[in-house]
Amino acid sequence: MVIGICGGGNIAHSLIGLLGADTSNEVRLLTRKPSEWQKQVRVINCEGSDLLGEISLVSDDASQIIPECELIILALPSQARESLIKQIAPFVSEGTWIGSFPGMGNFELICHKHLPLKEKNIRVFASQRVPCIARVSEYGKEVVMTSKKDSMAVVTLNPAYAEEISNLLSSLLDMQILPLNNFLEVTLSTSNPILHPARMYALFKDMKADEVWDKNPTFYESWNLESSEILIKMDEEVHNLLEKIPFDLSGIKPLLEHYDSTNAKELTKKLTSIQAFKGLLSPMKKIDEGFVIDLESRYFIEDISYGLILIKDIAHLFSINTPTIDQVIYWAQELLNKDYLLDGKLEGADCEELLLHLSFSISSPEEFLNFYQQS
Known part of the structure; x- marks a missing residue:
């Protein structure tokens, strides 16, 4: 699966390690500091085996990262999401999943305003909390994950897609995904x-x-x-x-x-x-x-x-x-x-x-x- 990660903080590092360790995934990174990232990110897992995630492509240019992505995850502060959504909007492919970990901060309204949701069947989701607790130990290279959640609550803007995204994230993150009833449960x-x-x-x-x-x-x-x-x-x-x-x-x-x-x-x-x-x-x-x-x-x-x-x-x-x-x-x-x-x-x-x-x-x-x- 082609996965785009947007951000450069603790959760972005962790997701690259978690998702990029699976060779069936192609993980791309959109970040303001592409030159500071290595091709592999190590997750020091305090609860189990360490992980080494591969980055196939890293850039600050959305046109290089976003096309062909089947899943896009925003892992960046709330105040940065609107400008990011505007930046990637022209390049999001048909049928793409786009979500935020976590999703409070009116993420759903931003997507509704700036993305061609109906025209391209773009499906919006968000988590209520982050999937893990982690701290970057060496930027662009290593993160210490002190705790990975057993479960995570997730919501979709269109409830009809709740089961599909729950199954997808459960498989990718190896955790139980609990579907929520309404996006307000994240907001x-x-x-x-x-x-x-x-x-x-x-x-x-x-x-x-x-x-x-x-x-x-x-x-x-x-x-x-x-x-x-x-x-x-x-x-x-x-x-x-x-x-x-x-x-x-x-x-x-x-x-x-x-x-x-x-x-x-x-x-x-x-x-x-x-x-x-x-x-x-x-x-x-x-x-x-x-x-x-x-x-x-x-x-x-x-x-x-x-x-x-x-x-x-x-x-x-x-x-x-x-x-x-x-x-x-x-x-x-x-x-x-x-x-x-x-x-x-x-x-x-x-x-x-x-x-x-x-x-x-x-x-x-x-x-x-x-x-x-x-x-």
């Missing part, structure tokens, strides 16, 4: 867009952007009760929204259920003990004097500006109050020196840079529901 997923901001707020809420710390704390191992309490409140606000949407969204489990916990104390214990999270540091960067908050981290840009804020956008559309989510957004936008939320509404001057639903001509609950009803 409104309470994974990173809720998880990371809750922890960052509890960790950094009393800090200034230029305040220096002696060391960078672990993100999960030092997770505290306040982080869990904020996370639970935001998760409850999202589920208040889900109750207003008349679709089967049972694929979005309450986070307490997802982490097999019943209260904030148990959730804290759970998150501090997950082996795959061990050693992951907080979004800070090293300077001569110590460490300061890294405002360019994906935890801020992707999980807040293109994650939590887009959830807020949908909540506002359905007139759902989100006091805790608002509290976290107000804090984050002050650090980022952005003007998004004004008096509880996304009407700030910097909202123009976001992928809000207005930019996709969706301005009412009826228009919103109509899109996802037809999906």
Whole structure:
């Protein structure tokens, strides 16, 4: 199978190793840094045998990579997806599968707007979470995969294709694929867009952007009760929204259920003990004097500006109050020196840079529901 991987981060490296190790696959890579990649990527598998994935072609030119691809997987930040989709749109072949790992951030709306879905029978899918936890150890050459998931939930824009993509991904990734009911189960997923901001707020809420710390704390191992309490409140606000949407969204489990916990104390214990999270540091960067908050981290840009804020956008559309989510957004936008939320509404001057639903001509609950009803 001819597979195109778009991106250059942890998941892109891992996918090349996982998919390129199978000689029946031809893996192509579209990346901004083609000269920094070797022809083989090694996956150091902490749970089993290492893998060596072959790259047949690597380029920053979509016209060289995308034609003839039967499957295209985006493994890049939410804020980079629209420009990437525009870049590859002229070269996507008839009947191609195109998906994102993961898919929150209005990926489905971007594809609907910029790809000739009906004309070329392009089939869109996305995962709710990433297939593995990994960290690049040597760019373009090696990645350490600390944990590969046993299963992954996936959704298609057209439900008629759910079984086909589930079988395909299950075979390629050697894992159970759980089909979701509606793309909103990815769009409104309470994974990173809720998880990371809750922890960052509890960790950094009393800090200034230029305040220096002696060391960078672990993100999960030092997770505290306040982080869990904020996370639970935001998760409850999202589920208040889900109750207003008349679709089967049972694929979005309450986070307490997802982490097999019943209260904030148990959730804290759970998150501090997950082996795959061990050693992951907080979004800070090293300077001569110590460490300061890294405002360019994906935890801020992707999980807040293109994650939590887009959830807020949908909540506002359905007139759902989100006091805790608002509290976290107000804090984050002050650090980022952005003007998004004004008096509880996304009407700030910097909202123009976001992928809000207005930019996709969706301005009412009826228009919103109509899109996802037809999906």
